[in-house]
Amino acid sequence: MEPIYYEVNLGWQHDRMGQLSSPALTTTIEVATPPDFPKGMAGIWSPEHLMVAAVSSCFMTSFLAISENSQLAFETFTCRAVGKLEKIDNVLMVAEITLFPEVVIVQESDMDKANRVLLKSEKVCLISNSIRSKVSMQPTIQVEVQA
Known part of the structure; x- marks a missing residue:
């Protein structure tokens, strides 16, 4: 490439x-x-907000691409992200970013697939792979309630 x-x-x-x-x-x-x-x-x-937003939005776009390729049907995707600024070895840095994605899927049988898609999205996110900060995820997957 x-x-x-x-x-x-x-x-x-x-x-x-x-x-x-x-x-x-x-x-x-x-x-x-x-x-x-x-x-x-x-x-x-702030630059700190933009850094956390870059990780979160990259994670989302990775999720969308992998969901499409995996044919995962979902209703909604949201992701709260929290960056932790702290001093490490006398240097201020965003040491950790935690992603809290929430996905509402259409079929309960897709629960494992949704989890795999989320894990793969976390792994391939190019922004997360480009920074020193530790990026972790605490996902929530729900099944759409049929009315």
């Missing part, structure tokens, strides 16, 4: 806030120091 490049541009706006853009995208994202740090700004995406 040939290398693929993803270009992102960042322009400082004011204080501790900048704006992300890409020539390949139509929307921009404000980014700032999180409020947990001096001069941080509440209500604006």
